[in-house]
Amino acid sequence: MELSRVELLPGVWLNHLRSDKFKTACLSVNLLTQLTRETASMNALIPFVLRRGCTRYGDMEAISARLDELYGTAIEPVVRRIGEIQCLGFYASIPESAFLPGKEDVLRPACELLGELLLNPATRGGLLLPQYVDSEREKMLDALRARVNEKRSYSVMRCIEEMCCFEDFSAGRLGGIDEMKNVRYQKLSKHYRSLLQSCPIEIFYCGRADRKRLAALLRDTLSTLPRGEIDYELGTEIRMNALEDQPREVTEPMDVSQGKLVIGFRLGECMDDPDLAALTVFNGVFGSGSTSKLFANVREKLQLCYYAGSMIDTHKGLLLAAAGIDCDKKDAAQAEIFRQLEAMRRGEISDEELQAAKAGAAADLRMAEDSQGELEGFYLSQILRGLDYGPAELAELCEDVTKDDVVAVAQSVDCDLIYFLTEDGEGEADAQEEL
Amino acid sequence: MRRRSFEHIGEVLYEETLPNGLRLCVVPKKGFRSSYALFAADYGGAHRRFTLDGRLIDTPAGVAHYLEHKMFDLPGGDNALDILTANGADPNASTGADMTSYFFQCTEHFEENLRMLLHFVSTPYFTDETVEKERGIITQEILMGEDDPGLGLYYRLLGMLYASHPLRERVAGTEESIRAITAETLYACHRAFYAPGNMVLCVEGDVDPERILAIAREALPQETQPVPEADFGPAESLLPVESYSRETMPVSAPQFLLGAKFAPAAKGEEALRRRLTASLALRTLFGRSSPFYTRLYAKGLLNLDFDYEADFITNAAMLILGGESRDPDAVLAEVKKEIEALEKNGLDEERFRRAKRASLGARLRGLEDFESVCFALASGLIEGYCALEGPELLERIDKADCERFLLDVLRPERLAFAIYEPKKD
Incomplete structure (x- = not known):
């Protein structure tokens, strides 16, 4: 297995791993941005809000019905913290046509849907819908509060929070509760547009489609991606020593x-x-x-x-x-x-x-x-x-x-x-x- | 070995039953780096009462799980977990209410590791000292489970559904119940339930099925041995013992579970059909694309953690759905509304068609993971069906099957509803 890497659009990279082993293909699209306490909550919320509705499929029921139609293709919001880089986007799992009745191809429509979700959200007056933003914010707050229910992971998270209290790393994967409470649709819409313009985007694919076909599909899908100056200055500050003499x-x-x-x-x-x-x-x-x-x-x-x-x-x-x-x-x-x-x-x-x-x-x-x-x-x-x-x-x-x-x-x-x-x-x- | 080809999903299966009763199946996978083996006993936390040598044995809650912990000890002070790990395998074990499973995955020395797996699981070696030593570790595991509200709510619901079935009790037992466990208890349970005739072996990976068969013949006891019938208590009615409970617990937001019992199917293909029907019916009515879920999600009554499943455990079957909600009672009211609408209109034709397509895709996805495939195959061997037949059989399940299932199980008097809610300020 060998990874090949190609730049599809300015700062948009396709990482392609051809494999015949699997029954489903995986395709993830990740916007990379510097983790900061101020923006982590907004960043984390974006893929969840986008997943609520796009211009073509206006609500969750329509999106889910479309995914069912594509043989249970899954497109899920994903937010990760890798060092002090926050990665946000979607992870799709797409059944390979070889195993579907009539060898039906779902890769193309799945890519199209992924592009729709990422680039054409349901909006009013150019802004993300307030009811979607408010609803996802409240759910995210519930999820953040629910972390205490799992004591093992909660204790690890708390240790990191305390240990790195002066570093952006402590903002966590999803940002803080107070910052999350303050997210509103106007500011989030602006932030979303600026991420599309400036974030390096890493796409990963593993499946049966060859690189040429996939690259062409994705170039089509992402053709309306607005690109500005790409922010490549991403990194992680590594503190070598303990904060104080004694732990x-x-x-x-x-x-x-x-x-x-x-x-x-x-x-x-x-x-x-x-x-x-x-x-x-x-x-x-x-x-x-x-x-x-x-x-x-x-x-x-x-x-x-x-x-x-x-x-x-x-x-x-x-x-x-x-x-x-x-x-x-x-x-x-x-x-x-x-x-x-x-x-x-x-x-x-x-x-x-x-x-x-x-x-x-x-x-x-x-x-x-x-x-x-x-x-x-x-x-x-x-x-x-x-x-x-x-x-x-x-x-x-x-x-x-x-x-x-x-x-x-x-x-x-x-x-x-x-x-x-x-x-x-x-x-x-x-x-x-x-x- | 019997070879069966499942062309539409691109899988081949080899199966065999050994003279000693062991049921074995192998799914060869070319091009994969690792192989996986699962050796499981049709014995779990619920098999507490049984007859051995004409004597009724009633074991304390938590024995199957305790036994699983101690199986790794070998005579001479060796530990199978260490040996397998040192040999590059990733071994583990788990105990459910109906099955005890020992498994590993590795990229090298698969045959050696398989021999070790079969050897240690069929070699009981317990002393009072080693059994005593484990008590502290298991107590900590029990306490950890007691701090888990999700697990607590699950057992609360089982207690509401069942009057006397051992499913009511935690698989790991309690701090008190495990005090009574001795080396003698463990030997008795091993002798009763770990005979090859009560076990299944499932292997998936880049392996030669005939080699697996040869190793299994060689490494396991040759003789057959009768397996005791477990006593799960008197037959239970399909009605719950208690239909509603609401308790205060240290949780961040209210958690709820809705459960309903139903009659399990007989062993064989019918058991698989029942599982597929239940899963497709639940997906159509409560799945991610259902009006029920999307409406409640948009209203803020349900989250992404909402889930549903049909469980088949020992001689019991139940459906469970649940998650977190600001207002669990409102969710319950919506479920009841959904059932009324179902009685009137049946399932929507178009939604059912889509759910079936989605279900096929989900089953393909399930084939990606060796562990889930081997566990599904093991349950199938125990219940008398072949799990790889699922995708094909799914095609033949129709809307009427699903409607009948839902209308039977979801009768209002069958429902039990359990809530854990945070303390009010």
Whole structure:
């Protein structure tokens, strides 16, 4: 599988991956923009508002009926935060004609519908319809408030928010609640027009159509895209060190029976010239999967938790270690997490641990080639790094990682903040009311 | 092995039943990097009471799940999860109310990993010490589930639907119920339900079906063994025990679930037809393009998280729909209106036609993921149908089938409605 990349229109790139393996094709269109606290909420809302109605299909019922007609083609709004770049647009999944009655082609009409949604929204007097904007804003607010219902992801999000409180990264994928409350249709319409003109656009396709046919289809579909000066100045500010000498501590009481500990680190100097393979294998040894140090020790040896693991953000340079624990076991779990990191810094990594982490990372990456969703996410992330190699190549690099590479990452990380979600003792859940 | 070709969806399936009773199917996929194997027992959280050696055994809630955790321990202190991971596989396991599943996906050493999977799941090794050791971890998992309002509401609804069926209780059990579990309990349950005759093996990937068959013959016990009939309690009426509940919980906005029981079909093709009918009927009436959903969405009564499904678990079947809403009672009123309109006018011809097209596309999409294909095949083997027949059978389901299904299940007296709402300021 080889990715080919071609510029369709100024700043509009098609990334094409030809494959006969799948029953459906995937097509995503992503507008890239700098993540800022001021604009994140508006950006996040746009694809959801666009999905409510376009000139040809004025409301959701008409759009959905059209999608049903196209054999259940799905076109969903998608908003991502990759480092401090916010990516917004649509992700479409389109059945391949080879498997449809009469080999009916749905790629062309699906592309047309995608173009309609992106470029020709339902408007009045040139402005997005206030009822759609208001309705989507309220739904987005509900979704933002609902994040507290999932304690595990909520605690990770809160740790990042606190850790990066002076950085745009903390605006989150969807922006903040207060900013969202203030979104109105006039300003949003203006913002939408300016994004169309200035955002670099990355299109990803994986399926049976060859590049020539798809490029022609998309050029047609996007022919009315208004382009102005393209803003290529997108990037992520990477803070190397912790904010203060000692890790900051944040404790949040809530009506929970299980505590959630999340320890946030900066990846540190190794982010000067990040070695993706070394970072991936480091995370494997430390806290990803059942052979990792956190799983083996915090869960299996000390039985402090059901889950204990770590994740890295290689764009922003963050490492997060997380565990779900009894509320009175915080000190023990925290001490063990640090003990394991210290051991790695001293080079206490067995051949088995290293081998398992390398094999696990390589296998995960190779498996990604069997999933269009994984491929799409992987390549979008690569494109933002300015890299063009695929998951199989990164898998090979992971297999070449040495113990010294992993130790170097361990020595580079710097603890910034310790977040703990714990029982409030009175059975009162007040935290979500502040949101 | 028996080879079956499903040309319109571009799939081929190989199937076989071994002399020891194991049911096996393989879907070869050329050009894929990875392969996936699922080895599952027709045994889950609901199989609590059964007769073994003429003795009635009543096990505590949570045993099937506890057993799943402990199956990875091998004699000599080895752990199958570690061995598989170290060998490049991505292994895991899950326990549902009706099935316990052990599975892995990998890109290298598939045959070795498959041998290990079959070996560890058929090798019980428990000591009081290792069983005791797991209690803390499982307790944390139970507590985590108790903090999950979505799961809480689901079990609340099951408690309203069923009078005594073990589905009422959480698959993982409770902190109290798992205290009674010992090594002896786990051995008894393993012996009763993990015989090859009560298990299915489903494999998908770039593999040779005959090799899979040979490995299964080699790695599993040869002898057949009778499998106990589980006792799910007295037959339940189709009416709920309780039809409405509203409780305060730590949630950000009201959550609701609507449920209704219906009679499951007999095993075999009829079971697949029933599933397809239920899913197509629900899609036509409540799907993303339905007037019901789009109207309530526009009114702010429903969100994108609104969902519906027909569940077939052990000897029970039910439909469930739910999500978040500012006013769940208004949603319930709209559902009832929809049912009245359905009684009068039936389903709209044009919408039904489109829903069928959409359903075909959704089924194609479902074929992309090895895990969901293998799980669907496993359920099918247990229920006596072949899941890959779905797209073709779907063609033969008509509007009248769907209307009959909906009008039967959605009778007002059949409905149970559960709400979790946030504390008022």
